[in-house]
Amino acid sequence: MDSKSLPNETIIFHAVGDVGPRRIEYGETPESLFAMVHQKVKEADISFCQLERNFSTRGCFQYRNHPTWYARVHPDNVKSLVFAGFNVVSNASNHCFEYGPEALLESIDVLRGNNIQVIGVGKDIAEARKPAIVERKGIKVGFLAYNAILATEIEAREDKPGCTPIHVDTYYQSQDFAPGMPPRIVTIPLEGDVRAMEEDIRKLRNQVDVVVVSMHWGIYFIPGAIAMYQPTVGHRAIDAGADLIVGHHDHIIKGIEIFRGRVIFYGLGNFAEETPFQVKAPSGVHAGRPTYKYRKWQPEPGWERYNAPVDWRYSMMVRCVITKKGIQRVSFLPTWINGRAEPEVLSGKDPRFQEVLNYVEPWCRELGTALRIEGDEVIVWKSQEPT
DSSP states (O other): OOGGGSOTTOEEEEEEEEEEOOTGGGTSOGGGGGTTTHHHHTTSSEEEEEEOSEEOSOSOOOOOSSOOGGGEEOGGGHHHHHHHTOOEEEOOSTTTTTTHHHHHHHHHHHHHHTTOEEESEESSHHHHTOOEEEEETTEEEEEEEEEOOOOTTOBOBTTBOEEOBOOEEEEEEOOSSSTTOOOEEEEEEOHHHHHHHHHHHHHHHTTOSEEEEEEEOSOSSSTTOOOTHHHHHHHHHHHHTOSEEEEEOSSSBOOEEEETTEEEESOBOEEEEOOOTTSOOOTTOOOOOTHHHHOOOOOOTTOGGGOSOGGGGEEEEEEEEEETTEEEEEEEEEEEEOTTSOEEEOOTTSHHHHHHHHHHHHHHHHTTOOOEEETTEEEEEEOSSOO
């Protein structure tokens, strides 16, 4: 659906998954990362992404759980997001505190200084829980962000910077009498964190026409896998008043669920994740590749800069049509990531369009969701009520 054909009282919202710009470290212009998609991103009135880096020169490397030394990049890399046209960014991820509070707080200032609203992080828990509210054409859209991928000490508290947490406990339950058989993995979210999220959503619900909740969660690298806690948290967010949930962290696209007429994207995949696997880590830094524990693949020539399994190349851009009555239509635009980690939104006539769709469709079917192609979009849900 072309945005020009929509009524004046309608806005378009776009959302994408993990973005980790580091063009300046590669000696390239920041704008080049989004050269193929910036016009598409800007077709929307509001555009969202999940930021996996801190824009900072401050702080020091924190030796915590599975740290990544590349989670801090030069502040001028923010020009990538500005050029692309993103208005709202979640910085709530397992990478947000890897260079400590100074880097996180500078990154927040850099984003705000470039007219980008940042959610899910702050100088304390009150600021991290504060929503972003964006108004276009008299329609108000509110945003909240949460992080369930919690390395040690990265959550915000009353007197400490960090992210808005959803703590999750993990248990292993035997499913077979034979010793050594794979267990059932039980994941249970901390009730206090879920109730705090519900309260945030209820407060925001009274202020806006649409509530979008960003969730950094899930099981990375493993195709189709959704952890037990994710539907629990997602359904309770919707029951509290959320209209749309956009999930990320998996680095590959996951299934899509419709719950009580609201859409949950369990994993949007990477969108522009410049993970420098090809660059040697600094001396003394553990540079393990956890991907190898779960996936085996052979690097291909020309893909050294984005060296990962084939399904890391599949991505999507969520597209929502919104009126004062709420979200009227939810679709996604199949997207392809090239060997330089650059995204390209695909035409419906491109054979790669069908390749992306063929990958995600079985996971959606398992969740009871039927997909329908309409031009260059894949329709997930459409209101039956007249707008």
